Amino acid sequence: MANPPPKIRWAVFFTLALLALAVRLPQLGERPMHTDESVNAYITGELMAGEHFHYDPQDRHGPALFLLAKPVAQMCGAKNFAGLTETQVRLSTVLAGTATVLLFGAGGEMFGFIPCLVAALLFAFAPLPVYYSRYFIHETLFVAATLGLILSSGRAWRKTSLSSAALAGFCAALMLACKETAVIHFFALGVATIIGRRFRVSPKIPSARIWLVVAVIFLGTAILLFTGGGQNWAALPDLFRAIPNFTARASGQGHEKSFWYYARLLGGGWSGMAVLFVATIGFLRASRSPASPARFGIALYALLVFSIYSAIPYKTPWLALNLWLPLAILAGIAVEGGWLAWPKFSARALISIFIAAAGVLIWHDTRERVFQMPADEKNPYAYAHTVEDLLRLPPRLEELARQNKIPNPRIAVVAADAWPLPWYLRKFPQTGFWQPGQETGPADFFITPTDVSGRLAEQLKNFRPEFFGARPDVLLILWSPMMTNLAAAAPPPKIP
Amino acid sequence: MNKLFFRITVTAALLIAGAAWAQDKVPLQTDLPKPLFVGTPVPINVPNLEPKLTKWPDFSVPAGTVNLAKGRKVTASDSDPVVGTLDLVTDGDKEGDEGSWVELGPGKQWLQIDLEKDADIYAVVVWHFHSQERVYRDVVVQVSDDPAFGKDVTTLYDNSAGGKDLPYIETRFGKLVDAKGVKGRYVRLYSNGNTTNKMNHYIEVEVFGKPAA
Numbered sequence: 001m002a003n004p005p006p007k008i009r010w011a012v013f014f015t016l017a018l019l020a021l022a023v024r025l026p027q028l029g030e031r032p033m034h035t036d037e038s039v040n041a042y043i044t045g046e047l048m049a050g051e052h053f054h055y056d057p058q059d060r061h062g063p064a065l066f067l068l069a070k071p072v073a074q075m076c077g078a079k080n081f082a083g084l085t086e087t088q089v090r091l092s093t094v095l096a097g098t099a100t101v102l103l104f105g106a107g108g109e110m111f112g113f114i115p116c117l118v119a120a121l122l123f124a125f126a127p128l129p130v131y132y133s134r135y136f137i138h139e140t141l142f143v144a145a146t147l148g149l150i151l152s153s154g155r156a157w158r159k160t161s162l163s164s165a166a167l168a169g170f171c172a173a174l175m176l177a178c179k180e181t182a183v184i185h186f187f188a189l190g191v192a193t194i195i196g197r198r199f200r201v202s203p204k205i206p207s208a209r210i211w212l213v214v215a216v217i218f219l220g221t222a223i224l225l226f227t228g229g230g231q232n233w234a235a236l237p238d239l240f241r242a243i244p245n246f247t248a249r250a251s252g253q254g255h256e257k258s259f260w261y262y263a264r265l266l267g268g269g270w271s272g273m274a275v276l277f278v279a280t281i282g283f284l285r286a287s288r289s290p291a292s293p294a295r296f297g298i299a300l301y302a303l304l305v306f307s308i309y310s311a312i313p314y315k316t317p318w319l320a321l322n323l324w325l326p327l328a329i330l331a332g333i334a335v336e337g338g339w340l341a342w343p344k345f346s347a348r349a350l351i352s353i354f355i356a357a358a359g360v361l362i363w364h365d366t367r368e369r370v371f372q373m374p375a376d377e378k379n380p381y382a383y384a385h386t387v388e389d390l391l392r393l394p395p396r397l398e399e400l401a402r403q404n405k406i407p408n409p410r411i412a413v414v415a416a417d418a419w420p421l422p423w424y425l426r427k428f429p430q431t432g433f434w435q436p437g438q439e440t441g442p443a444d445f446f447i448t449p450t451d452v453s454g455r456l457a458e459q460l461k462n463f464r465p466e467f468f469g470a471r472p473d474v475l476l477i478l479w480s481p482m483m484t485n486l487a488a489a490a491p492p493p494k495i496p
Numbered sequence: 497m498n499k500l501f502f503r504i505t506v507t508a509a510l511l512i513a514g515a516a517w518a519q520d521k522v523p524l525q526t527d528l529p530k531p532l533f534v535g536t537p538v539p540i541n542v543p544n545l546e547p548k549l550t551k552w553p554d555f556s557v558p559a560g561t562v563n564l565a566k567g568r569k570v571t572a573s574d575s576d577p578v579v580g581t582l583d584l585v586t587d588g589d590k591e592g593d594e595g596s597w598v599e600l601g602p603g604k605q606w607l608q609i610d611l612e613k614d615a616d617i618y619a620v621v622v623w624h625f626h627s628q629e630r631v632y633r634d635v636v637v638q639v640s641d642d643p644a645f646g647k648d649v650t651t652l653y654d655n656s657a658g659g660k661d662l663p664y665i666e667t668r669f670g671k672l673v674d675a676k677g678v679k680g681r682y683v684r685l686y687s688n689g690n691t692t693n694k695m696n697h698y699i700e701v702e703v704f705g706k707p708a709a
Contacts, residue, residue, distance in 0.1 A: 450629070465545045465662065
């Protein structure tokens with residue numbers, strides 16, 4: 001099917017992007033901050049305070065997300081970490097998700113108009129991309145950059161375009177500056193391209209100039225991003241030091257799941273099986289289409305990333321967004337195939353009914369998972385998620401401080417892993433974080449896990465405990481001075 | 497001499513009465529559900545923190561004490577539970593798996609057991625949820641003769657704001673509340689959500705006592 005004229009095509013995708021934005025914005029700040037979101041917000045806050053980004057090869061990722069989030073939050077009026085809000089930090093990933101929908105508008109030449117339209121629809125409204133577009137982690141920006149790399153490298157190859165080659169290099173660097181898992185995608189895209197050339201008719205290999213531009217822009221951008229514009233050259237060797245860390249992490253480190261985890265996750269809910277079924281048909285169709293190396297390539301890429309991610313023991317639900325990208329395009333290829341293969345009115349009416357029914361199922365899942373129970377432990381996307389109970393902690397601390405007439409309370413958090421407390425206590429300037437066993441000194445309030453012992457236990461003998469949930473199965477205790485609670489005593493509950 | 501004899505007689509009588517009374521007491525026992533989450537209990541040594549139970553507590557009740565709540569009618573502030581049915585609370589199943597518990601709506605809710613006649617109540621044991629570490633808020637246990645709990649209410653346990661009791665972490669050993677032989681027909685339990693969500697769960701409630709003479 002021929003592509004519509006550019007004006008119409010872009011009008012369609014621009015409208016879809018606006019709708020995607022509209023779906024992503026409501027109740028953006030209501031879901032509690034996941035631990036990873038709070039870490040990312042803290043780093044963004046450091047950049048807002050004028051500090052340079054320091055790449056940590058142990059447990060952090062590249063700077064791309066923070067470099068996007070900082071100006072977005074500042075444009076929303078945030079001045080520092082304490083002033084940041086959930087909505088302000090999540091707006092950056094909302095914009096990245098919206099940009100992904102718009103980007104499909106540039107894919108018509110490569111994959112066809114209908115496949116890109118269907119993929120854009122799936123990205124705009126399906127529960128997985130909508131949920132993680134509203135989640136302040138790297139995945140959504142990473143997937144946007146991946147789509148950018150696929151489209152721009154395809155164009156650079158087909159048109160021998162230097163500007164597209166530069167864009168491909170930039171997108172590849174952006175991917176690496178989002179997450180180190182970029183190397184998996186570089187590998188999968190490379191293998192898909194090589195096998196595609198071996199078995200399918202494809203344009204000749206790009207000239208050395210194209211490769212050179214890709215390499216120079218990639219290296220230049222990556223160096224610029226990781227070193228903070230030349231401020232921290234140690235980031236480059238650290239990037240290589242991260243390899244053993246991430247290799248070790250791939251073995252699981254508490255996040256081990258079965259090979260079929262992603263298949264089950266993507267096939268779950270009311271709509272999952274329908275999307276997987278259609279994408280499988282698209283895979284079969286694309287892998288048999290010799291005239292389109294791009295479609296053959298995306299089918300191979302889907303197979304490779306699905307296999308690699310499923311084979312790696314370390315699994316989290318947000319990583320499934322990387323699989324959603326090729327699946328969405330393959331689903332589009334299937335819809336296009338059905339539409340073209342059955343031109344009769346009755347057949348097309350049936351396809352339309354199927355698409356409408358799938359739309360209803362998708363909307364049901366999106367409504368339930370994104371808006372109705374975004375942090376519920378029954379929601380498969382809410383992985384080790386902060387529970388709503390923790391939202392009570394800051395106002396409770398304020399209340400207790402007010403009752404005790406402590407204008408600036410000293411809060412000692414003693415925990416091996418305190419996240420996401422630095423986010424929730426960001427408005428309390430005198431908050432300190434200690435590891436268990438460290439001497440905290442005097443404090444007005446203590447926050448600890450439930451396994452309190454040793455000298456800290458002695459310190460807490462005149463404090464009253466109050467439990468707060470941090471995550472399912474993880475409790476924290478707020479210790480407040482004993483008299484506070486007596487003063488704050490309310491009458492026992494009345495019969496409703 | 498007479499004085500000494502009197503003292504010896506009184507002391508002996510008290511000792512005999514005490515021994516008889518002690519013999520009449522038996523350890524309270526109940527069937528415990530299997531553990532649903534594994535973890536090494538860490539000793540907690542803070543005066544104001546109720547230790548997490550790692551075994552069924554030692555508690556004595558008069559001989560002949562039975563679970564009066566078994567199979568009794570249960571009513572609740574939420575008459576249409578989100579998950580499960582109210583009869584699960586007194587069906588004797590204390591396992592923490594889905595299908596064993598009833599979920600009442602968000603916020604403060606109560607649940608009430610009608611023992612059908614007045615009883616001398618010695619202990620109330622409640623299992624809210626024990627498949628993960630959580631704490632239920634504002635737990636209150638009361639006994640009354642009045643089904644509306646408008647009068648003659650005895651509060652046995654109260655860890656809400658202002659209550660004298662401390663919050664506790666749920667375990668498979670439940671929460672044993674000393675009822676001290678209070679007389680009453682209705683037992684009411686309050687809670688106000690938990691540390692994981694705003695819902696109120698009950699797996700089982702046992703009321704140990706004897707029908708009033």
